Amino acid sequence: xxxxxxxxxxxxxxxxxxxxxxxxxxxxxxxxxxxxxxxxxxxxxxxxxxxxxxxxxxxxxxxxxxxxxxxxxxxxxxxxxxxxxxxxxxxxxxxxxxxxxxxxxxxxxxxxxxxxxxxxxxx
Amino acid sequence: xxxxxxxxxxxxxxxxxxxxxxxxxxxxxxxxxxxxxxxxxxxxxxxxxxxxxxxxxxxxxxxxxxxxxxxxxxxxxxxxxxxxxxxxxxxxxxxxxxxxxxxxxxxxxxxxxxxxxxxxxxxxxxxxxxxxxxxxxxxxxxxxxxxxxxxxxxxxxxxxxxxxxxxxxxxxxxxxxxxxxxxxxxxxxxxxxxxxxxxxxxxxxxxxxxxxxxxxxxxxxxxxxxxxxxxxxxxxxxxxxxxxxxxxxxxxxxxxxxxxxxxxxxxxxxxxxxxxxxxxxxxxxxxxxxxxxxxxxxxxxxxxxxxxxxxxxxxxxxxxxxxxxxxxxxxxxxxxxxxxxxxxxxxxxxxxxxxxxxxxxxxxxxxxxxxxxxxxxxxxxxxxxxxxxxxxxxxxxxxxxxxxxxxxxxxxxxxxxxxxxxxxxxxxxxxxxxxxxxxxxxxxxxxxxxxxxxxxxxxxxxxxxxxxxxxxxxxxxxxxxxxxxxxxxxxxxxxxxxxxxxx
Numbered sequence: 001x002x003x004x005x006x007x008x009x010x011x012x013x014x015x016x017x018x019x020x021x022x023x024x025x026x027x028x029x030x031x032x033x034x035x036x037x038x039x040x041x042x043x044x045x046x047x048x049x050x051x052x053x054x055x056x057x058x059x060x061x062x063x064x065x066x067x068x069x070x071x072x073x074x075x076x077x078x079x080x081x082x083x084x085x086x087x088x089x090x091x092x093x094x095x096x097x098x099x100x101x102x103x104x105x106x107x108x109x110x111x112x113x114x115x116x117x118x119x120x121x122x123x
Numbered sequence: 124x125x126x127x128x129x130x131x132x133x134x135x136x137x138x139x140x141x142x143x144x145x146x147x148x149x150x151x152x153x154x155x156x157x158x159x160x161x162x163x164x165x166x167x168x169x170x171x172x173x174x175x176x177x178x179x180x181x182x183x184x185x186x187x188x189x190x191x192x193x194x195x196x197x198x199x200x201x202x203x204x205x206x207x208x209x210x211x212x213x214x215x216x217x218x219x220x221x222x223x224x225x226x227x228x229x230x231x232x233x234x235x236x237x238x239x240x241x242x243x244x245x246x247x248x249x250x251x252x253x254x255x256x257x258x259x260x261x262x263x264x265x266x267x268x269x270x271x272x273x274x275x276x277x278x279x280x281x282x283x284x285x286x287x288x289x290x291x292x293x294x295x296x297x298x299x300x301x302x303x304x305x306x307x308x309x310x311x312x313x314x315x316x317x318x319x320x321x322x323x324x325x326x327x328x329x330x331x332x333x334x335x336x337x338x339x340x341x342x343x344x345x346x347x348x349x350x351x352x353x354x355x356x357x358x359x360x361x362x363x364x365x366x367x368x369x370x371x372x373x374x375x376x377x378x379x380x381x382x383x384x385x386x387x388x389x390x391x392x393x394x395x396x397x398x399x400x401x402x403x404x405x406x407x408x409x410x411x412x413x414x415x416x417x418x419x420x421x422x423x424x425x426x427x428x429x430x431x432x433x434x435x436x437x438x439x440x441x442x443x444x445x446x447x448x449x450x451x452x453x454x455x456x457x458x459x460x461x462x463x464x465x466x467x468x469x470x471x472x473x474x475x476x477x478x479x480x481x482x483x484x485x486x487x488x489x490x491x492x493x494x495x496x497x498x499x500x501x502x503x504x505x506x507x508x509x510x511x512x513x514x515x516x517x518x519x520x521x522x523x524x525x526x527x528x529x530x531x532x533x534x535x536x537x538x539x540x541x542x543x544x545x546x547x548x549x550x551x552x553x554x555x556x557x558x559x560x561x562x563x564x565x566x567x568x569x570x571x572x573x574x575x576x577x578x579x580x581x582x583x584x585x586x587x588x589x590x591x592x593x594x595x596x597x598x599x600x601x602x603x604x605x606x607x608x609x610x611x612x613x614x615x616x617x618x619x620x621x622x623x624x625x626x
Contacts, residue, residue, distance in 0.1 A: 057342070058196075058311065058332040086408060090203045090291035094298065099196035110197055113384065114204065114419035116494040 030032055031104050035123055049103070064097040071095060085119055127134070128450050129516050159328060163348035164190040164307075166622045168356055169314045169390060172202035173290070173611035174591030175356035176297045177256070178619030184504040185623035188353060191306055194313035194334055195385045199294045200358050201592070204383060204420050206428070207285035207292050208274065208605035209260075209267075209612075211253040214283060216271055224279050226250040233606060236276045236452035237564075237599020240403060245597045245614075248571045249606075251615030257283070259616070261299045265293050272429060272484060273541050274604035276452030280541070282605040288425055288486045290608070313333065314390055315344070317353065317397040317587070325353045325586030336385060352586050352622025354418060355575070356615055357390035359563035359592035361407070367560065370405040380560040381410050381420040391593055394567050399587070400578040402595030403565035407603055411456035411563030414496050414554055415472050422491035423554050427475055428604060429484035430552070432456075435477025436524050437556060439463055440510050443517030445524070448536035449475065454601035457558045474510045476500075476553035481544050483540040487554065497554040506551050566595035572617035588622045590614035 017073045032043050047089045049063050068074060071093030074092040082091035085100070087093050088111065099123070107122050165187035168175045175191055182189040197203065211217075212229040223484055229250040234241050257301050268288070271280035285292030315336040320326040327348045335341040361382035367374045380386070395401055400502060412432065414423030431437070432449035437460075447459035463471045482488050491497035500506040503521055505512040525545045527533050533540060566589070568576045573590050574583035589609040600605065 058335060087237070088291065089289040089295075090285040091197055091199065092295035092299075094198070094295065096327045114417065114421045115490070116417065 033089075033123060034065055036090065036103060057077075058098050061096050064101075068097070081119070083117060085117070085122075129195040144433050151325075159346060160348035161345040162189045162190075163350060165349070165351040166190070166354065166619070167192065167347055167349050168354040168619070170200065170358055170591070170593075171198040171298070171308070171310075171355035172200040172356060172358055172591060173294065173608055174615030174618070175354070176202075176294060176301055177259075177612045177615030178354045178356055178590060178622070179301045179306045180259075180297065180304060181619030182354070182623040183301065184305045185429075185620065187623045188622070189306045190347070191301070192312040192314065193308070193310045195336055195383070196311055198298055198308070198310060199291065201382055201386060202290045202294050202608075202611065203360075203396070204381075205290040205607070206425055207287070207289045207608075208272065209253075209257065209283050209285075209293075209608040210277065210281050210603070210605040211257045211275070211609070212250050213254055213284055214257060214271075214281070216267075216283065217279075218610055220271060220280070222271060224281050228278060229281065231251070232276060232278050233598065236601045236603045238454075238601065240406065240596070240599030242318070242596040244467070244571055245569070248617070249597065249610050249613045252616070253609045254611070256612035256616060260293055260297070262525060263296045265296055270450055270484070272605075273433065273450075273539070274428065275432070275450045276601075276603045277458065277605075280397065284429075284484075284605075288429075292511055293608070293612075303578070309574050311342070313342070314357070314393055317393050318346075319333070319397060323398070323585065325349060325584065328353060351585065351625040354573075354618045354622050355390060355394055355567075355587070355589040355593055356591050356618070357593045357612075359386055359398075359566070360388040360391060361560045361563055362386040363388045367407055367563070370565070371407050374560055376405060378409075378558070378560055379413070379418065381413060381424065382560065383419075391566065392495075394575065394587075394589065395578075397575075397587065398577045398579060398584050399567035399575045399589075400581070402568045403599070404563070404595065406564035406595075406598075406600050407560060408453055408562040408564060408598075409457035409461070409558035411453055411460050411556065411558055413469070413557055413559035413561075414491075415557040416555055417494065418498045419559075421496065422494070423496050424486040425481075425487040426485040426491050426497055426552070427556055428552055430481045430488070431475035431477040431554065433538075434481035435475055435522065435546060436543065437473050437475040438512065438517060438520060439473055440471060440512045443507065443512045443514070444520050445535060446473070448533070448538040450538045451536075451605060452601050453561075460556060460558050471555060472555040472557050474506075474512065475556050476506060476546075476547060476551050477542065478546055479550055479552070482552055486581045491554065497552055500551045500553065501549040503546075503549075503551065506553055510553070510555075533556060536541070551617060562598070562607060563592060564595065564598040564600070566593045566600055567612070568596060569594045571617075572619070572621050573614050574624075586622075586625060588618040 049059040166182040168191040171193040175183045179191045230246045266286040272282040273280040313331045316329040318327040331342040333342040366388035412427035575587040
């Protein structure tokens with residue numbers, strides 16, 4: 001029994017090391033966009049947006065609207081765009097920011113799955 | 124400094140996790156032990172399209188705790204992007220315009236298009252429920268255009284369409300209404316498994332919360348206890364190329380789909396694994412009014428379905444001649460369009476066009492024109508030149524069509540001439556047509572109470588309900604346009620009411 005615990009502990013240590021090394025590797029490759037640099041201190045603070053230090057879960061809508069305002073505010077802010085990406089007959093103003101915006105990868109507007117709209121300013 | 128602290132914290136946590144839970148058991152445990160639930164609800168609805176939202180509203184009206192989960196980041200699935208066309212038998216507008224319609228007539232139209240594969244008792248329930256479902260949408264503030272459409276295969280004008288001709292016109296206010304009633308909504312939450320207790324009753328589900336679409340290891344496994352009923356309103360599998368090809372091999376990746384990318388088969392699989400009976404899974408509808416000049420659903424379905432097909436002609440570009448009743452049911456048209464291929468089997472896209480006065484029913488036309496899906500021409504000659512159609516052949520066809528419209532009978536293909544629209548005076552509006560995978564008529568068997576029936580016994584699986592495109596046998600071999608919203612809203616309401624009424 002005691003032997004088993006020791007074996008488990010040693011295995012766990014080894015796996016922990018492997019997991020952590022691979023995670024660290026992934027983190028260094030992660031892309032960041034300039035607009036949020038000051039917020040996450042160049043990638044040092046994941047919890048600026050994510051709940052956990054690993055940052056493995058997509059931030060909640062409420063995290064974004066804390067700074068940017070909600071869907072209706074955003075629709076007003078981009079009212080000059082045609083068509084306005086923040087309000088549509090398909091989804092109203094009720095869309096998670098992260099459906100289109102990505103901090104660590106390419107942002108792709110959901111509407112362009114079907115439509116040929118162009119948003120060169122999409123961050 | 125901060126960084127090193129957090130690294131060491133992560134080491135400790137990971138080490139502790141691995142010590143306490145031998146890895147392999149993390150997921151294997153999920154089904155066996157029903158004592159461990161992360162949350163509990165009376166009713167859980169999976170899917171946020173018309174059927175799911177209608178179910179959520181009816182469930183919450185019974186004063187039971189209700190959760191709706193959606194795997195995608197956005198709510199609504201195909202319902203949010205569809206054309207907002209809703210067939211209602213005996214609508215107030217039909218009465219006002221003196222259109223004679225009935226539940227029986229709607230049922231017989233659906234049966235005819237479905238080539239008799241339809242389960243008639245389900246058709247009856249749906250047609251009967253359209254009036255009430257329509258009134259419910261009005262209650263939530265949904266606005267419709269003040270006109271009726273006669274979609275392909277319908278024997279009378281019975282289709283209503285929302286103000287912007289978009290399903291979101293129905294869904295956005297109904298989702299808001301459901302939230303106001305107190306339904307909990309959770310997006311990025313994917314169903315992994317339906318959990319049955321020892322008696323075979325649904326007692327919960329396993330989900331992947333905080334799920335990122337297509338990242339199958341993303342998120343957190345959570346277990347939700349269900350005290351009353353589970354409503355599966357998970358839609359069809361039109362975007363699931365592997366699965367649709369397993370049913371119909373020719374529906375390969377070369378065919379686009381009008382569906383949103385989340386229209387996949389895993390929830391259907393979860394239902395089958397819980398004992399549901401698959402019905403007619405190989406009945407997969409090709410939408411005949413899609414465009415090869417845009418992706419997905421896009422802007423062409425409305426223009427072709429509501430303007431160019433009923434009030435114009437669809438011609439083979441090699442001859443300028445018609446080849447099908449442009450307002451037949453979808454299967455007839457799609458099958459005919461798919462025969463327009465060259466000797467190597469490559470598509471030769473046919474062209475449909477109409478005149479200005481017929482474009483009123485197509486709010487998407489301005490965008491179709493803006494993005495090159497549709498084109499405007501002053502003369503038939505210009506149109507023929509642009510698409511490379513032999514002018515003489517086309518002119519002959521146009522003249523013939525006009526004289527048939529004048530006479531009120533399409534002696535060529537039998538299209539109903541409901542309005543005298545002549546193809547004489549420009550401008551003309553045209554678009555290329557092709558088919559895209561649109562609707563999966565097959566799915567799990569349900570009864571008229573939306574209870575999922577067992578493949579083993581034919582009896583209901585206790586606590587398990589389904590509604591909408593995930594169910595099978597309603598539309599048979601070909602769903603009529605505007606009957607999906609009817610199906611989803613009516614059966615969704617029934618499923619929600621009955622799930623909430625379980626003991």
